[in-house]
Amino acid sequence: MVAKGKKASADAVYAKKTTKSANPFDNSTAQSSKRGNPFDVHVNKEKFKILGRICKHDRGMPGVSRAKALQKRAQTLGQQFAVKHKTNRFRDNRIGKHLSGDQLTESVMNARYLAEKMSQVRSNQKAEKFNLNDDELLTHRGQTLEEIEQYRDERSDDEELDDEALDADFTAAAHFGGEGDSAQDRQAAIDEMIVEQKRRKNEIAKEKDEVFDLTEKLDANYKLLLPLVAKATKDVQDAKPPPDAYDKLLKEMIFEPRGSVADKLINPDELAKQEAARLEKLENERLRRMRADGEEEEETSIAKPKHRSADDLDDGYFLAGEGDEGDDTLAYDLDGNLGTHLNGKKEAEAKGNENEDDDDEEGEEEEEEDSDEESDSEVDNLSDLKESESESEPEEAPKASKKKAKKSADTIPASLDTSIPFTIKMPKTYENFTELLSKHATAQKVTIIERIIKCNHPKLEGVNRENVVKLYSFLLQYLKDLFEDASEQDIREHFQLLSKLMPHLYELTQLNPERMSNTLLEVIKEKYGEFRKNHKMYPSLDTLVYFKLVANLYSTSDFRHPVVTPCFIFMQHVLSRSRVRTRQEISMGLFLVTVVLEFVSQSKRLVPAIFNFLQGIVHMSIPKRDVEQLEITPPFERDGPLSKLLALPANMESTKLEPQRMQPSDLVTQTITPDFKVRALDTSLLLIKEALQLVEEHDGACYLAQPFLRLLSRLPLDSYPEHVHQHHKEATELAEKLAAQKMKPLAPAEKKPKALRLLEPRFEAVYDDKRRPKMSKAKEERAKLLHKIKREKKGAIREIRRDTAFVQTLRLKQTLQSDKERHEKVKRIYQEASVQQGELNELARAKKKKKF
Numbered sequence: 001m002v003a004k005g006k007k008a009s010a011d012a013v014y015a016k017k018t019t020k021s022a023n024p025f026d027n028s029t030a031q032s033s034k035r036g037n038p039f040d041v042h043v044n045k046e047k048f049k050i051l052g053r054i055c056k057h058d059r060g061m062p063g064v065s066r067a068k069a070l071q072k073r074a075q076t077l078g079q080q081f082a083v084k085h086k087t088n089r090f091r092d093n094r095i096g097k098h099l100s101g102d103q104l105t106e107s108v109m110n111a112r113y114l115a116e117k118m119s120q121v122r123s124n125q126k127a128e129k130f131n132l133n134d135d136e137l138l139t140h141r142g143q144t145l146e147e148i149e150q151y152r153d154e155r156s157d158d159e160e161l162d163d164e165a166l167d168a169d170f171t172a173a174a175h176f177g178g179e180g181d182s183a184q185d186r187q188a189a190i191d192e193m194i195v196e197q198k199r200r201k202n203e204i205a206k207e208k209d210e211v212f213d214l215t216e217k218l219d220a221n222y223k224l225l226l227p228l229v230a231k232a233t234k235d236v237q238d239a240k241p242p243p244d245a246y247d248k249l250l251k252e253m254i255f256e257p258r259g260s261v262a263d264k265l266i267n268p269d270e271l272a273k274q275e276a277a278r279l280e281k282l283e284n285e286r287l288r289r290m291r292a293d294g295e296e297e298e299e300t301s302i303a304k305p306k307h308r309s310a311d312d313l314d315d316g317y318f319l320a321g322e323g324d325e326g327d328d329t330l331a332y333d334l335d336g337n338l339g340t341h342l343n344g345k346k347e348a349e350a351k352g353n354e355n356e357d358d359d360d361e362e363g364e365e366e367e368e369e370d371s372d373e374e375s376d377s378e379v380d381n382l383s384d385l386k387e388s389e390s391e392s393e394p395e396e397a398p399k400a401s402k403k404k405a406k407k408s409a410d411t412i413p414a415s416l417d418t419s420i421p422f423t424i425k426m427p428k429t430y431e432n433f434t435e436l437l438s439k440h441a442t443a444q445k446v447t448i449i450e451r452i453i454k455c456n457h458p459k460l461e462g463v464n465r466e467n468v469v470k471l472y473s474f475l476l477q478y479l480k481d482l483f484e485d486a487s488e489q490d491i492r493e494h495f496q497l498l499s500k501l502m503p504h505l506y507e508l509t510q511l512n513p514e515r516m517s518n519t520l521l522e523v524i525k526e527k528y529g530e531f532r533k534n535h536k537m538y539p540s541l542d543t544l545v546y547f548k549l550v551a552n553l554y555s556t557s558d559f560r561h562p563v564v565t566p567c568f569i570f571m572q573h574v575l576s577r578s579r580v581r582t583r584q585e586i587s588m589g590l591f592l593v594t595v596v597l598e599f600v601s602q603s604k605r606l607v608p609a610i611f612n613f614l615q616g617i618v619h620m621s622i623p624k625r626d627v628e629q630l631e632i633t634p635p636f637e638r639d640g641p642l643s644k645l646l647a648l649p650a651n652m653e654s655t656k657l658e659p660q661r662m663q664p665s666d667l668v669t670q671t672i673t674p675d676f677k678v679r680a681l682d683t684s685l686l687l688i689k690e691a692l693q694l695v696e697e698h699d700g701a702c703y704l705a706q707p708f709l710r711l712l713s714r715l716p717l718d719s720y721p722e723h724v725h726q727h728h729k730e731a732t733e734l735a736e737k738l739a740a741q742k743m744k745p746l747a748p749a750e751k752k753p754k755a756l757r758l759l760e761p762r763f764e765a766v767y768d769d770k771r772r773p774k775m776s777k778a779k780e781e782r783a784k785l786l787h788k789i790k791r792e793k794k795g796a797i798r799e800i801r802r803d804t805a806f807v808q809t810l811r812l813k814q815t816l817q818s819d820k821e822r823h824e825k826v827k828r829i830y831q832e833a834s835v836q837q838g839e840l841n842e843l844a845r846a847k848k849k850k851k852f
Contacts, residue, residue, distance in 0.1 A: 272459040283422035426467040446500045483542040491664040535577045557602035575609040587666035617684040618711040623647035646677045648719045659723040685727040705738035
């Protein structure tokens with residue numbers, strides 16, 4: 001009864017548990033269940049509580065932290081342990097795997113290929129002796145190169161493929177032990193079979209190559225014969241209707257050129273080579289015409305008949321028949337007619353051309369001359385005479401016509417002198433250079449210099465770099481010789497030559513700027529050394545020419561320049577130290593003033609020497625009494641005959657003189673004439689105006705203009721022409737305008753007020769803990785750092801130990817798993833063995849029963 005009652009009560013409890021309550025809140029979890037287990041929380045108690053200190057580790061959850069650490073190790077160390085010693089990952093073990101695409105050289109690729117081949121040889125060394133292919137087979141996309149090149153099988157369907165099967169002798173010898181009693185017969189049969197297969201394979205490959213070569217040769221010959229066969233077997237086509245307007249327009253649109261291709265840009269190197277080659281070609285043609293070379297050889301070649309063999313089949317009559325005029329050989333033409341000369345068609349065309357020439361020419365005699373001279377015009381086309389004035393345009397091939405050649409010879413430009421060689425070698429010495437130039441006029445000298453530069457361009461050969469430097473030094477010396485001893489009659493011609501040589505000097509300077517600048521600078525230094533020996537005398541005219549050369553070749557607006565700056569100082573020394581006594585010295589001074597103003601035209605730099613020199617010229621133009629003196633700065637004199645060197649006498653009338661500029665002859669003439677006095681004063685007035693305009697923006701322009709007003713007001717203008725009056729008026733107005741300018745008062749430069757110095761507060765740590773000794777700030781920082789290192793080291797050791805324990809746990813699990821699998825395998829083997837033994841026992845018992 002008791003047991004029955006217990007069962008009934010248990011069923012009632014179970015039924016109560018399974019019965020769902022109508023109250024929805026009965027199945028909800030308690031609010032406290034969301035919170036963590038209070039037994040997992042570990043409280044770290046402190047021995048002393050300190051005010052203001054926040055303890056971050058007063059409460060901890062070791063269980064949760066341990067679970068998170070295990071999960072993290074399972075995702076990191078567990079995964080690494082699982083794939084340890086696994087080969088299912090691709091590893092790039094190639095040679096030079098860290099190199100980029102640009103760094104992969106051919107040597108690296110060869111090393112990779114060699115390593116791969118060696119690995120294949122080591123892996124397949126045992127099976128290599130059974131390989132029938134001695135050479136390697138290169139494949140592309142799964143097919144060998146031989147299969148790609150051969151698109152068809154040369155063997156026909158009727159051919160029996162006996163080589164792919166094994167014969168009966170080999171089968172009898174190799175299979176099932178062979179006929180012999182020893183194993184040596186079988187090995188010999190295998191070796192013999194390998195050799196035979198290789199030999200047959202080589203024979204088949206050789207036959208394939210021969211068939212392929214013959215096929216290619218036959219195709220090539222057929223393509224060459226195809227035009228002749230097509231022309232010979234061409235039937236007469238039916239007459240087509242004439243094309244209408246639409247068809248004509250369609251063809252015009254199809255064949256209409258869409259655009260013209262522009263010429264390729266040529267770099268300076270190729271341009272220099274083409275120019276040198278063009279000049280060399282022109283020179284060769286000129287020399288050949290001058291020596292009349294080639295005419296005798298041409299006559300002998302025409303008179304001497306060409307040799308023809310007896311068995312000549314005239315295979316090449318299309319090419320060889322052009323020069324044969326008396327060939328009487330009969331042959332079939334393209335229309336199939338017999339008895340026609342090989343060159344009959346050409347003769348007919350030649351006659352037709354002669355008839356056309358008869359209509360154009362005046363008579364038969366001129367026609368014969370034209371036909372006789374056609375060959376000459378082909379050889380000598382006078383291409384070197386068809387040049388432009390600048391000789392820089394490319395040469396066009398003229399037509400082979402004597403009449404046109406005569407017209408081109410008649411229309412040669414006047415500036416091109418054919419007597420000058422087109423290719424001129426660089427003279428070895430200065431004497432040879434001067435001898436070469438002395439034979440020609442001024443225009444021809446410029447042409448010679450131009451052709452020497454083109455034939456010795458540095459881009460053509462490396463030795464030409466020294467040639468252009470030598471040519472530059474020769475030109476500087478040549479200019480020195482010209483202007484040093486220049487006469488009054490030749491001075492104008494020399495300046496014209498300098499003007500024409502200036503572009504070529506600039507070109508030479510640009511070819512090698514450093515070497516050329518050093519060469520010119522050495523010349524300037526030498527001239528300055530000569531000037532310092534007697535600084536009261538003006539330098540020679542060639543020195544002034546070098547200053548003009550520098551003004552045209554280099555940038556004079558630079559603040560500092562290795563060539564312009566020394567010349568600048570040199571000219572100021574000449575203007576401020578050299579005495580002015582003659583017409584030549586006055587002209588040289590005005591020339592230097594002009595060059596200096598050209599130097600400072602862009603930079604507008606102040607040069608006091610030119611203002612002093614111009615004041616001196618005006619001072620010498622004022623007539624003064626013996627006791628009267630005007631203040632002037634040396635090198636000009638205040639009194640004496642030199643103080644009124646340019647003054648006109650009172651009784652001299654020069655009002656009818658026309659405006660004139662300074663003449664080149666003034667630079668080499670000593671005598672002062674009345675027209676020179678007028679010309680010098682007029683030029684000085686113009687230079688005064690230009691100099692004042694340059695310094696108009698300077699702050700001290702009023703002090704530069706005031707001395708000119710004092711001198712210009714004393715000039716007696718009654719004896720001077722009208723143009724001097726006009727220039728004097730313009731210079732005076734400009735000087736008055738500048739003198740009226742007021743100077744700005746001096747004021748200190750505006751500076752930004754200096755800000756007050758802001759001092760940051762200095763915080764010092766106060767250590768009052770008696771348990772620790774007093775230390776400096778550096779030692780305290782070091783102690784903190786050592787403490788952090790010690791703490792991190794302990795933490796790292798602890799983590800390493802936990803990682804090691806985790807790995808050991810994984811290793812133990814793996815060992816237990818492998819042991820379990822091994823035990824199961826052993827049980828299964830024992831089970832199978834017992835079953836097999838039972839079957840054997842049953843068979844043994846059955847045999848015993850049969851015996852009895």
